[in-house]
Amino acid sequence: MKAPNDLKQLFLKYLENDMTQEEFDAFMDLINERPEGLAQLIDSHGIDPTELGKRKDFQQRPSPEFSNRLLETIATPKRNPKAMWRPYFAIAATLIVLVAIGLGLFMAPEANTVNTQEVVAGKNEPGKENIVLKQADSQLKLVAENGTLQIFDANGKVSGQQTGNTLSYTQEMGAPEEKLAFNELTVPYGKTFDLQLSDGSHVKLNAGTTLKYPIRFLKDHPRQVYLEGEAYFEVAHDPKHPFTVHVNDKEVRVLGTAFNVSNFAEDGTTNTVLVSGSVALSNTDATGPDTLLKPGQKGAWHHVDQALVVEAVDIDLYTAWTKNQMILKKTAFGAIRKKLERKHNVTIENRYGLLDVQVYTVTFGDESIEEILEAFMEDIPFDYQRNENHIIITATTQQNTLPM
Numbered sequence: 127m128k129a130p131n132d133l134k135q136l137f138l139k140y141l142e143n144d145m146t147q148e149e150f151d152a153f154m155d156l157i158n159e160r161p162e163g164l165a166q167l168i169d170s171h172g173i174d175p176t177e178l179g180k181r182k183d184f185q186q187r188p189s190p191e192f193s194n195r196l197l198e199t200i201a202t203p204k205r206n207p208k209a210m211w212r213p214y215f216a217i218a219a220t221l222i223v224l225v226a227i228g229l230g231l232f233m234a235p236e237a238n239t240v241n242t243q244e245v246v247a248g249k250n251e252p253g254k255e256n257i258v259l260k261q262a263d264s265q266l267k268l269v270a271e272n273g274t275l276q277i278f279d280a281n282g283k284v285s286g287q288q289t290g291n292t293l294s295y296t297q298e299m300g301a302p303e304e305k306l307a308f309n310e311l312t313v314p315y316g317k318t319f320d321l322q323l324s325d326g327s328h329v330k331l332n333a334g335t336t337l338k339y340p341i342r343f344l345k346d347h348p349r350q351v352y353l354e355g356e357a358y359f360e361v362a363h364d365p366k367h368p369f370t371v372h373v374n375d376k377e378v379r380v381l382g383t384a385f386n387v388s389n390f391a392e393d394g395t396t397n398t399v400l401v402s403g404s405v406a407l408s409n410t411d412a413t414g415p416d417t418l419l420k421p422g423q424k425g426a427w428h429h430v431d432q433a434l435v436v437e438a439v440d441i442d443l444y445t446a447w448t449k450n451q452m453i454l455k456k457t458a459f460g461a462i463r464k465k466l467e468r469k470h471n472v473t474i475e476n477r478y479g480l481l482d483v484q485v486y487t488v489t490f491g492d493e494s495i496e497e498i499l500e501a502f503m504e505d506i507p508f509d510y511q512r513n514e515n516h517i518i519i520t521a522t523t524q525q526n527t528l529p530m
Contacts, residue, residue: 262307316471356388
């Protein structure tokens with residue numbers, strides 16, 4: 127019996143796990159010919175793209191050109207770009223591993239390589255929704271949340287494995303004569319992601335963060351990574367190979383410890399908060415002894431005058447984000463806005479100037495951005511409008527000044 131050639135009919139059979147091998151072959155052929163058609167079907171049926179990788183095992187995958195063709199279609203949408211951008215990217219991240227994940231197979235190393243600049247332009251700006259891995263050969267890969275992916279080195283050897291929301295690298299040290307090869311992982315606004323380095327160290331990356339790190343560390347060489355944004359480190363103890371986090375022209379050096387480093391431009395400081403163990407802080411552009419931190423202390427470099435201030439702090443204020451919480455004490459709304467933007471993948475434009483200088487002590491968890499704004503409105507009434515990822519706050523018509 128000849129397989130049907132109607133994409134919608136085959137798509138419904140696929141969802142019902144009721145396809146013959148011949149029908150599956152026809153389905154894959156149609157996907158290759160019309161990837162935008164499949165994306166529209168997923169959108170019109172209200173299906174969560176991340177669930178597609180959980181379909182039954184058909185023991186086959188799309189042709190190698192499938193992922194690139196789909197991404198090209200997404201980059202040049204035929205319909206309203208604003209309407210299609212978000213679902214297409216969510217679909218792309220899943221379809222790249224559509225069969226490979228669900229079937230226990232893995233794509234070829236280049237199968238979900240990204241060739242479009244749109245994916246990473248403004249990589250840490252609101253509205254960007256993909257976790258992106260830049261490999262040592264400059265190829266870009268989309269990392270699907272809670273997905274499965276294998277990472278290969280230049281020799282075609284598996285060097286890393288993604289399981290769920292964690293990317294783990296093979297725990298081995300390279301030979302001293304090897305050349306260091308760095309990967310770079312970028313986490314957009316609205317997401318966090320976990321990374322296990324080749325030495326066993328664990329790193330949790332906050333929203334709006336990029337970490338550059340070696341695929342594997344080398345024997346007789348120090349362990350060094352480069353951070354933009356915020357990350358929580360649990361460093362594997364290895365006295366022979368000190369671990370250094372480079373943040374602009376600053377260095378945080380450790381042997382084995384847990385600490386948080388944040389470096390967002392709007393904060394005006396680079397903060398290192400020590401949870402356990404010990405770290406040494408140094409400025410690569412200045413001479414003088416290192417500054418040692420004790421557990422419970424924060425070292426803050428001020429960007430303007432380069433002064434380093436060490437003080438005892440409440441660790442929970444700086445590590446709550448690793449538990450999907452936001453704890454703030456005596457913080458102006460203007461500063462809170464920037465943190466909300468990163469956590470919820472939005473921009474917040476405040477046209478009610480007096481609101482920015484109001485100071486709050488707050489704790490938030492899984493609340494939506496709307497629920498959070500409504501909580502602030504109970505203190506000082508204001509209006510807001512949301513258009514996709516952009517929120518505009520204005521004074522209410524009845525309240526143009528703050529109460530005395």
